[in-house]
Amino acid sequence: MFHPSTLLLFFTASLLLALAPGPDNIFVMTQSAIKGRVVGLVVTLGLCTGLIVHTSAVALGIAAVFQTSATAFNLLKFAGAAYLLYLAWGAIRAGTESPLQANAREHGLFRFYLRGIFMNVTNPKVSIFFLAFLPQFTHVEFGHLPLQIGILGGLFILATMIVFGALSLFAGVLGHWLRRSDNVNKWLNRTAAAVFASLALKLAMSGR
Template sequence: MFDTSTLLLFTTASILLALTPGPDNIFVLTQSALKGKLVGIVVTLGLCTGLVVHTSAVALGIAAIFQASALAFNLLKFAGAVYLLYLAWGAFRAGASTLDNDTSREVSLSRFYLRGIIMNVTNPKVSIFFLAFLPQFTNPENSSLPLQLVALGGIFILSTLLVFGAISLLAGVLGQWLRRSGRAQTILNKVSGVIFAGLALKLATASR
């Protein structure tokens, strides 16, 4: 379906993009530091599930709607911004005792998995990015174009899973050390709230 050079170029680009600071990997970083590496990995799985949705949207042509319709784009991005503000509010309200009792072993992991999905799916810029990025590595003469898009999306998701998984592990170790201090816990939560609020503002002001 793809030649070796195309696969190598696409995989390298995918890994570099996953490493580039953005809403998703920052989200993984903060959640891992605050809640532990297991929660970070679960959030990563949720984000990657969201990428499955975006890949399907591109393969089916649905992503083109967000590129063509300002209304659809704005509705989805504002929904995402509101959700991020909700997360920011929760982070600002939480204190050291909340963090101490809300470890990865006691919280509902499904909640963080769903949080990752919502975080990713409600960002229409991901679909538009996929719409612009994935077709560059396809060749209509090789096989079905939708099938190629799905395959490329799968490689991108695997690259993201590996990179974000590594971020989760590293941030989780750092967070474990920081969470021994009540003051550090509070500071981590406030920083997380500021990051969420900043991401909400960035998403709300994003354009196609």
């Protein structure tokens, strides 16, 4: 199986990649700042569940479809962009609504878990990234290739949970202080709407 140095190198690289600014960690921080650290942690669990889907897609060879088929890639990315625009519209409508009011309207934490899953799964670039990144650390002599991909995917998910969890706690604490004012609530919601719209535009314009 894997040499410890290989796993250490992979885990370190995964931590650094999770820290690099990207749609997922920006999404986590935005949700945590507006709705609290618990929501941010639940969104993180959803995003990591999405990574399980991408890992499985690479292990089973499905991810290659998004690399070779422009139609499949575009359908998935436009679905993700549309969802982000929907979230942007929801943030605009929220106005000065308090986090407690918003959470009651959102019908519980499970909705945010599903939001994290959908946010991650509808980004085909994650599958393509995994398709390029994970196999670099696999070797024939290490054994069954899909099992190797599964182990590496699990380590990447662990690194993501650590980094995104820390970001959720930081943004949640910061947001708690900022949300004391209705004017700040309004500003936070408008900022979130702008972030979601920007992420939607970036995803819609992205290529393979």
